[in-house]
Every structure is written in C-alpha cells, then in structure tokens.
Amino acid sequence: MAPVRIGDLTLRHGLMLAPMAGVTDASFRALCRRFGAEYTVSEMISAKALCYEQKGRESAPARTAALAAIGHAEWPCAIQLFGSDPEFMAQAATLIEGGSYRGALPGPMPVAIDINMGCPVQKVVSNGEGSALMKEPLLAEKIVAAIKKTVSLPVTVKIRAGWDENSRNAVEFAKRMEAAGADLITVHGRTRQQFYAPKSDNKIIADVKAAVKIPVIGNGDLFTAEDVRHILEETGCDGVMIARGALGNPFLFTEITAMLEGRNAPPQTVAERVDVALAHARAMIEKKGERIGVAEARKHMAWYCKGLRGAACVRDGVMRAETFEEIKRLLTTLKGTSE
Ligand SMILES: Cc1cc2nc3c(=O)[nH]c(=O)nc-3n(C[C@H](O)[C@H](O)[C@H](O)COP(=O)(O)O)c2cc1C
Structure with missing residues (x-):
C-alpha cells in the first residue's frame, strides 16, 4: 500500500x-x-x-x-x-x-x-x-x-x-x-x-x-x-x-x-482489555464529568465485554452503573477469566 x-x-x-x-x-x-x-x-x-x-x-x-x-x-x-x-x-x-x-x-x-x-x-x-x-x-x-x-x-x-x-x-x-x-x-x-x-x-x-x-x-x-x-x-x-x-x-x-508490516501482533489478555476499558471510561469522565461520562461510557464497556466468559452478567450491571467505581468493580471480576 x-x-x-x-x-x-x-x-x-x-x-x-x-x-x-x-x-x-x-x-x-x-x-x-x-x-x-x-x-x-x-x-x-x-x-x-x-x-x-x-x-x-x-x-x-x-x-x-x-x-x-x-x-x-x-x-x-x-x-x-x-x-x-x-x-x-x-x-x-x-x-x-x-x-x-x-x-x-x-x-x-x-x-x-x-x-x-x-x-x-x-x-x-x-x-x-x-x-x-x-x-x-x-x-x-x-x-x-x-x-x-x-x-x-x-x-x-x-x-x-x-x-x-x-x-x-x-x-x-x-x-x-x-x-x-x-x-x-x-x-x-x-x-x-x-x-x-x-x-x-x-x-x-x-x-x-x-x-x-x-x-x-x-x-x-x-x-x-x-x-x-x-x-x-x-x-x-x-x-x-x-x-x-x-x-x-x-x-x-x-x-x-x-x-x-508483515508482523504478528500478540493477542491482548483479558486483564489488558479490562485495563484499557477502564482507562477509556476514566478519560470520558475526566472530559464530561461523572454523570455524563458514566452514562456515555456504559455502551463502550459493554462492547469491551463482548465475547468474554461471564460477561453477560457484568454487561447487565455495567448498563445500570452510576459511578466509575461500580464500573471498575464489575469489570475487574472478569480479570481472572479467559476468552
Ligand atoms: C454508531 C454509528 C455512528 C455512525 N456515525 C457516522 C457519522 O457521524 N458520520 C459518518 O459519516 N458515518 C457514520 N457512521 C457510519 C460509519 O462511519 C461507517 O461508514 C459504517 O459503519 C460502515 O463501516 P463498518 O461496516 O466498518 O461499520 C456511523 C456508524 C455507526 C455504527
């Protein structure tokens, strides 16, 4: 190209x-x-x-x-x-x-x-x-x-x-x-x-x-x-x-x-994915404040969970979360799981 x-x-x-x-x-x-x-x-x-x-x-x-x-x-x-x-x-x-x-x-x-x-x-x-x-x-x-x-x-x-x-x-x-x-x-x-x-x-x-x-x-x-x-x-x-x-x-x-570039990209672990999702939510909250930031971050968090084991229940919780701490607590439970 x-x-x-x-x-x-x-x-x-x-x-x-x-x-x-x-x-x-x-x-x-x-x-x-x-x-x-x-x-x-x-x-x-x-x-x-x-x-x-x-x-x-x-x-x-x-x-x-x-x-x-x-x-x-x-x-x-x-x-x-x-x-x-x-x-x-x-x-x-x-x-x-x-x-x-x-x-x-x-x-x-x-x-x-x-x-x-x-x-x-x-x-x-x-x-x-x-x-x-x-x-x-x-x-x-x-x-x-x-x-x-x-x-x-x-x-x-x-x-x-x-x-x-x-x-x-x-x-x-x-x-x-x-x-x-x-x-x-x-x-x-x-x-x-x-x-x-x-x-x-x-x-x-x-x-x-x-x-x-x-x-x-x-x-x-x-x-x-x-x-x-x-x-x-x-x-x-x-x-x-x-x-x-x-x-x-x-x-x-x-x-x-x-x-x-003819290279292989190592797949990211579930823990890395969760960390990136949380950094994303944090950045949105920094820019928009917690109320709007959390509301707008919910759908992104659900997308990050897609395909992860045990994600359905976390996703439901995330869609109702009101604070960053709630999002963090829910997503962190996925960290020990695999895809
Ligand atoms: C949620 C969502 C919002 C979109 N908003 C815009 C937009 O603001 N401007 C635009 O040109 N296209 C918009 N699109 C279209 C995308 O840029 C893209 O052309 C379309 O999704 C096809 O690409 P994809 O099959 O890779 O999703 C939007 C698509 C989605 C799913």
Whole structure:
C-alpha cells in the first residue's frame, strides 16, 4: 500500500478511524490513535447548528462547538460536517478553520473538513442531508466547491454506493466530487437503503478507485486484519476506514498495522482489555464529568465485554452503573477469566 497524502499530511498505511456519532468522541479518538489508527474523524456536526449557535446568548452552552474540539492525542483529526446548504456548510467550515468561534477550545487545527454524504438516518435524509445528497449530485458539487472556495484545509467526502439498488451512482458521483475539488473520498460499499446489512460491496469501491485520481478509502465490514487484507486486494483502495470493528476493540488497529508490516501482533489478555476499558471510561469522565461520562461510557464497556466468559452478567450491571467505581468493580471480576 502506498502512503496516502491529504494536504501536507502523509499517512504510511492510510489506516483511519471512521466517524461515528455518539462514539468517536475525543476520548475514543485518542485511544484509537494510541493503538495504531493513523487518522481520526470527529462525530458528524451539523453545519447549521454550529452557525446558529454562534448567534445565541454568550451564556448559552455551546454544545455543537464542543463536538469540534480536538486534542493533540487524537491528531491528525478531521472534522466532519453534515448539511445541505452550501452557504451554511462553507460558513461552518470557515469557523472551524479559523478556530475562533464561541465555545472553541484550545487545541490543534483539524487536518481536513469531511463532508457527510452517507448518513442513512431518516431525520437527516428528510432534510436532504447525509446520503440524500447522493440523489442531488449538483447540490453536492456546490457544497464541495463552496467549502473549497472559503477554506484552505483539504476537503474530503464520505459517500455510500448510492441511494438504493436502482441508483448505485458512486462512480459517477465520486468523479463529480473530484471535479468539484474533493481531495479524498471514502466509499462505504452499501446503499442508503441497506443501512448496515447485508454485506458491504467491495466491487463498487474498486470501481470508484479505478475512476478517480484522488485517494480512495475503503469502508464497510472491516472487523479483522484479514478483512483489511481482502479489501486492499480486491479494490486497490489507498487506505481503509474502520467503524464498528473498533467498538470495544481499539486493538484492531494494532493487529491491522502488524499485518500490513508483515508482523504478528500478540493477542491482548483479558486483564489488558479490562485495563484499557477502564482507562477509556476514566478519560470520558475526566472530559464530561461523572454523570455524563458514566452514562456515555456504559455502551463502550459493554462492547469491551463482548465475547468474554461471564460477561453477560457484568454487561447487565455495567448498563445500570452510576459511578466509575461500580464500573471498575464489575469489570475487574472478569480479570481472572479467559476468552
Ligand atoms: C454508531 C454509528 C455512528 C455512525 N456515525 C457516522 C457519522 O457521524 N458520520 C459518518 O459519516 N458515518 C457514520 N457512521 C457510519 C460509519 O462511519 C461507517 O461508514 C459504517 O459503519 C460502515 O463501516 P463498518 O461496516 O466498518 O461499520 C456511523 C456508524 C455507526 C455504527
């Protein structure tokens, strides 16, 4: 695999953590970086919400802006925007590049603005946003061009195979995004109608790769290092983006890196897995406070438990935990067990 270039940045393997709303917050991004992800992307951020929030009262909480905060431990990190109005999208991208908006936190600049053209959620597509843009290639072009015109950061686009089986337009669409100025494109090999099943189609990723000159990142169903080997062989894509495979399993990035470098990665022990899970929960609580941190950490803790002996009962307890100490007590009981 040749290195992937995004602006001034060069990624040796093009191994990326995918954006996941409600999952890839700063703590998880930093953790995945530590285990080998070379690049991370924020949760999706509404361009309109970010712009409107700036007009709110000084004292009102800047919740959308908080999603765009990046720490050094997660860098290189891109910010993903969603929206359907080229003006709002460009305005939001300008705010992010400038870094001086209300609610902004000190930290490094993002490495790119990513545009969400793949979200299948009804609430999003009914506003013409996310994967609905694949039905409106002209508007999608305008969005890319408007952002390119206003910021100097690289602009990347994340798409699906198409809207449905009758409109698998990823190839034509990707060519148009490239012509509009996109610097990189990620392709999830499913249509909007498929949501997350059945299996992602590598053929459409290969077709996009053959059709454009910008780097193409393959995405969809990458749960093991072997899955990554296949997608690279089958599509010739320049890099990969891991989403659900990383849930409770940031170690996957270490395994993929070892595979790409022709090494073996030793499997982690249950005790190591528990320690990483607890460090993850602790980081979330440090950033968000115990009440919100614990509430948001519960699902991650359940994912770390998956496949471990005796985990079902621990998982149930974790989903009701109110404090870090409770999470710690429950997870520690798994330490003496094996997978
Ligand atoms: C919980 C969850 C949240 C997601 N949120 C986003 C998002 O904010 N932006 C986006 O572009 N894709 C989002 N996705 C899609 C993933 O980035 C990815 O394209 C998809 O899950 C396919 O990859 P996978 O099969 O490896 O999971 C989300 C997926 C999941 C499971």
